Amino acid sequence: xxxxxxxxxxxxxxxxxxxxxxxxxxxxxxxxxxxxxxxxxxxxxxxxxxxxxxxxxxxxxxxxxxxxxxxxxxxxxxxxxxxxxxxxxxxxxxxxxxxxxxxxxxxxxxxxxxxxxxxxxxxxxxxxxxxxxxxxxxxxxxxxxxxxxxxxxxxxxxxxxxxxxxxxxxxxxxxxxxxxxxxxxxxxxxxxxxxxxxxxxxxxxxxxxxxxxxxxxxxxxxxxxxxxxxxxxxxxxxxxxxxxxxxxxxxxxxxxxxxxxxxxxxxxxxxxxxxxxxxxxxxxxxxxxxxxxxxxxxxxxxxxxxxxxxxxxxxxxxxxxxxxxxxxxxxxxxxxxxxxxxxxxxxxxxxxxxxxxxxxxxxxxxxxxxxxxxxxxxxxxxxxxxxxxxxxxxxxxxxxxxxxxxxxxxxxxxxxxxxxxxxxxxxxxxxxxxxxxxxxxxxxxxxxxxxxxxxxxxxxxxxxxxxxxxxxxxxxxxxxxxxxxxxxxxxxxxxxxxxxxxxxxxxxxxxxxxxxxxxxx
Amino acid sequence: xxxxxxxxxxxxxxxxxxxxxxxxxxxxxxxxxxxxxxxxxxxxxxxxxxxxxxxxxxxxxxxxxxxxxxxxxxxxxxxxxxxxxxxxxxxxxxxxxxxxxxxxxxxxxxxxxxxxxxxxxxxxxxxxxxxxxxxxxxxxxxxxxxxxxxxxxxxxxxxxxxxxxxxxxxxxxxxxxxxxxxxxxxxxxxxxxxxxxxxxxxxxxxxxxxxxxxxxxxxxxxxxxxxxxxxxxxxxxxxxxxxxxxxxxxxxxxxxxxxxxxxxxxxxxxxxxxxxxxxxxxxxxxxxxxxxxxxxxxxxxxxxxxxxxxxxxxxxxxxxxxxxxxxxxxxxxxxxxxxxxxxxxxxxxxxxxxxxxxxxxxxxxxxxxxxxxxxxxxxxxxxxxxx
Numbered sequence: 023x024x025x026x027x028x029x030x031x032x033x034x035x036x037x038x039x040x041x042x043x044x045x046x047x048x049x050x051x052x053x054x055x056x057x058x059x060x061x062x063x064x065x066x067x068x069x070x071x072x073x074x075x076x077x078x079x080x081x082x083x084x085x086x087x088x089x090x091x092x093x094x095x096x097x098x099x100x101x102x103x104x105x106x107x108x109x110x111x112x113x114x115x116x117x118x119x120x121x122x123x124x125x126x127x128x129x130x131x132x133x134x135x136x137x138x139x140x141x142x143x144x145x146x147x148x149x150x151x152x153x154x155x156x157x158x159x160x161x162x163x164x165x166x167x168x169x170x171x172x173x174x175x176x177x178x179x180x181x182x183x184x185x186x187x188x189x190x191x192x193x194x195x196x197x198x199x200x201x202x203x204x205x206x207x208x209x210x211x212x213x214x215x216x217x218x219x220x221x222x223x224x225x226x227x228x229x230x231x232x233x234x235x236x237x238x239x240x241x242x243x244x245x246x247x248x249x250x251x252x253x254x255x256x257x258x259x260x261x262x263x264x265x266x267x268x269x270x271x272x273x274x275x276x277x278x279x280x281x282x283x284x285x286x287x288x289x290x291x292x293x294x295x296x297x298x299x300x301x302x303x304x305x306x307x308x309x310x311x312x313x314x315x316x317x318x319x320x321x322x323x324x325x326x327x328x329x330x331x332x333x334x335x336x337x338x339x340x341x342x343x344x345x346x347x348x349x350x351x352x353x354x355x356x357x358x359x360x361x362x363x364x365x366x367x368x369x370x371x372x373x374x375x376x377x378x379x380x381x382x383x384x385x386x387x388x389x390x391x392x393x394x395x396x397x398x399x400x401x402x403x404x405x406x407x408x409x410x411x412x413x414x415x416x417x418x419x420x421x422x423x424x425x426x427x428x429x430x431x432x433x434x435x436x437x438x439x440x441x442x443x444x445x446x447x448x449x450x451x452x453x454x455x456x457x458x459x460x461x462x463x464x465x466x467x468x469x470x471x472x473x474x475x476x477x478x479x480x481x482x483x484x485x486x487x488x489x490x491x492x493x494x495x496x497x498x499x500x501x502x503x504x505x506x507x508x509x510x511x512x513x514x515x516x517x518x519x520x521x522x523x524x525x526x527x528x529x530x531x532x533x534x535x536x537x538x539x540x541x542x543x
Numbered sequence: 544x545x546x547x548x549x550x551x552x553x554x555x556x557x558x559x560x561x562x563x564x565x566x567x568x569x570x571x572x573x574x575x576x577x578x579x580x581x582x583x584x585x586x587x588x589x590x591x592x593x594x595x596x597x598x599x600x601x602x603x604x605x606x607x608x609x610x611x612x613x614x615x616x617x618x619x620x621x622x623x624x625x626x627x628x629x630x631x632x633x634x635x636x637x638x639x640x641x642x643x644x645x646x647x648x649x650x651x652x653x654x655x656x657x658x659x660x661x662x663x664x665x666x667x668x669x670x671x672x673x674x675x676x677x678x679x680x681x682x683x684x685x686x687x688x689x690x691x692x693x694x695x696x697x698x699x700x701x702x703x704x705x706x707x708x709x710x711x712x713x714x715x716x717x718x719x720x721x722x723x724x725x726x727x728x729x730x731x732x733x734x735x736x737x738x739x740x741x742x743x744x745x746x747x748x749x750x751x752x753x754x755x756x757x758x759x760x761x762x763x764x765x766x767x768x769x770x771x772x773x774x775x776x777x778x779x780x781x782x783x784x785x786x787x788x789x790x791x792x793x794x795x796x797x798x799x800x801x802x803x804x805x806x807x808x809x810x811x812x813x814x815x816x817x818x819x820x821x822x823x824x825x826x827x828x829x830x831x832x833x834x835x836x837x838x839x840x841x842x843x844x845x846x847x848x849x850x851x852x853x854x855x856x857x858x859x860x861x862x863x864x865x866x867x868x869x870x871x872x873x874x875x876x877x878x879x880x881x882x883x884x885x886x887x888x889x890x891x892x893x894x895x896x897x898x899x900x901x902x903x904x905x906x907x908x909x910x911x912x913x914x915x916x917x918x919x920x921x922x923x924x925x926x927x928x929x930x
Binding site for chain 1: 748749751752753754755756757758759760761763764765766767768784841845848849852853854865868871872875881885888889892893896
């Protein structure tokens with residue numbers, strides 16, 4: 023049984039991936055993140071590499087528009103970027119000038135891929151590369167600007183720098199250095215790490231999220247700011263909330279820019295084929311729960327979802343409870359008394375309920391009772407409106423499932439044994455007729471959830487639905503996508519649960535999934 | 544001459560690879576046999592006869608047909624331009640449909656006011672367009688006011704004109720989405736069931752992925768994210784995500800008929816896969832497709848009304864039943880804003896559901912009384928086989 027449940031849960035994983043693919047496709051329709059920015063950013067004449075407008079380039083980068091959609095055949099990391107910059111500097115011209123800036127931005131992280139190669143470059147290129155690294159030296163606090171702007175001296179300086187310091191440019195050494203800085207914190211240690219420039223960024227950003235000591239955070243953000251030239255400096259007396267925001271900002275930046283400063287090796291490189299894509303980044307964001315920030319009030323979407331979900335879930339759960347409680351006996355009795363007055367009357371009523379749109383039922387109830395401000399009354403009305411439609415569907419299903427069962431031989435046998443009709447209906451027939459209903463409960467979830475949105479809007483219940491309709495008016499894409507994603511996950515879980523329940527109740531269902539391979543006759 | 548009670552068919556040995564060598568004697572013997580044997584009646588024919596005998600289904604079909612007619616002639620029933628007119632010396636015929644540029648700036652109300660000698664106007668039933676706003680003081684008139692048989696809404700728009708033109712939105716989106724949905728569902732279901740293996744697994748994943756997305760929410764979100772949403776956006780969103788139920792049904796049907804004797808016989812005769820699929824397997828899947836289409840029309844019309852109801856105020860003033868009812872929420876005394884479009888919507892839904900249920904009962908009497916679309920089959924994995 024456990025194996026069956028696990029197996030069914032595993033089968034939900036590819037479905038969820040496919041769902042996210044579909045939603046990702048919908049997302050790319052969103053204005054601002056898709057078409058508009060892309061058409062502004064990449065003018066075909068600018069060619070590959072460094073665009074003419076750095077701000078648009080940066081905006082594209084933040085939305086991962088520089089990455090391919092689904093498969094990255096050639097993921098860019100610091101090594102490939104450094105090599106491209108060297109090649110461009112060698113070729114000279116406008117691209118060479120842009121590459122000089124790019125190399126300065128890469129900074130210390132590119133040293134292991136640039137400095138050892140200095141010897142192998144032609145003399146004039148060697149000089150240009152060495153001079154290009156001058157801004158790095160000044161922000162790292164080594165060398166003197168006058169010397170480093172003269173090619174020969176710059177070459178000499180960087181060659182000797184690498185001879186002396188190459189041992190510091192290892193991950194282990196940096197890790198230990200940053201750890202000591204966080205624990206003891208001294209200006210000398212900070213200077214030591216500043217020399218490494220951007221090479222130390224992975225450890226610095228990692229240490230930021232691990233500590234909440236203001237002194238350490240101050241040093242870490244100062245280092246990060248120094249090597250990248252971005253972010254705001256916080257005064258030492260800043261509040262905890264300010265620090266959290268600053269750290270979140272750095273983590274967000276690192277999430278976007280990590281590949282500029284980190285090499286992809288071995289397994290990382292293989293994984294990057296998939297993860298270094300727009301889809302991969304989108305999934306990673308959604309998975310880590312950072313669903314973005316609502317444009318309406320600047321609140322975190324994940325937080326708002328958590329606040330509002332209980333109302334929606336309560337409405338759904340109550341409606342489900344009510345409709346099952348009514349549907350099962352009504353449907354079963356209708357089938358048992360097929361063609362009699364009770365069956366005909368309930369069939370007509372159920373058909374009317376079944377065709378009445380949820381929003382019409384809700385609106386009628388709303389008008390009939392009048393606008394009540396009491397939460398309990400509103401909730402009761404919303405549940406009544408929502409369950410009207412679903413109880414009609416469910417009891418019609420229950421009736422037809424029961425009709426199939428009561429004709430079977432074991433029911434006749436039960437009668438023949440002389441059991442009371444009551445016992446035959448409840449114990450023998452209904453138990454079997456309930457099985458398809460369990461499956462149906464899962465399949466009914468999407469309708470129920472959609473209906474919950476409608477009744478929330480009509481009765482003004484502060485749930486996800488009400489917020490979503492406000493978000494639609496405001497074109498708040500972060501919220502909208504998060505809602506569809508959350509709904510999809512919830513429904514998938516519901517489907518898995520209903521299938522597992524079905525398997526627990528009926529061994530035949532377990533067999534079906536067990537020999538999925540043998541499906542074809 | 545053959546004995547009429549025992550028809551025999553000459554087996555032509557020259558028939559190879561589906562090619563029949565026309566042989567006069569053989570053809571005659573076929574015709575003979577067909578005359579002699581009981582007339583061949585397809586199961587679809589039986590179902591259609593059963594469907595025709597169902598009074599409720601006939602009533603439903605009649606209602607739907609009337610609505611379709613109303614949708615087609617909506618411009619004749621209610622329009623801001625006349626059926627025919629002579630305006631400043633020029634005669635226009637059916638300007639309400641052709642929309643000549645010369646009359647773009649005018650409407651019947653203005654024509655009446657600025658009439659010159661020799662001009663005449665033949666009005667449609669109601670001289671108002673669906674989006675045409677009324678004069679000041681015309682807002683929220685009750686039904687049977689002069690010129691407004693169903694009253695007006697808060698902007699002075701004529702409710703009759705909006706209900707009549709709303710028929711277009713409801714039936715147009717309903718029928719269009721149903722057509723696309725049936726095509727996609729039958730196509731993918733048949734291919735998945737027939738080819739099996741990887742294709743089947745892929746379609747199964749797509750179905751499971753799409754089932755998890757609530758359509759109403761998706762439609763609302765797509766409407767908000769797409770730059771200029773139109774009725775086509777709605778139609779395609781629904782059609783391209785809700786083919787799943789039909790695909791499941793068709794697939795189950797295909798698999799069960801693949802195991803049947805007549806398919807084995809066709810294989811043994813050397814029929815190519817394409818022929819088996821198109822001639823022997825797919826005709827059995829037509830039934831679920833018809834039923835699915837009938838239910839889909841009702842369901843899509845309902846969804847369209849719901850979306851317009853919820854989004855009223857944030858979209859353009861296209862006439863639709865849901866939008867009129869959405870307008871009514873701010874004016875609770877104006878019962879006519881709910882009653883007329885509500886009645887139209889309910890009539891359409893009841894009619895389409897009656898036709899769908901009758902069609903399903905006619906094709907498979909065992910299912911009598913069960914609601915729309917999906918069956919109780921536990922999962923995609925294996926259809927409850929009839930094989």
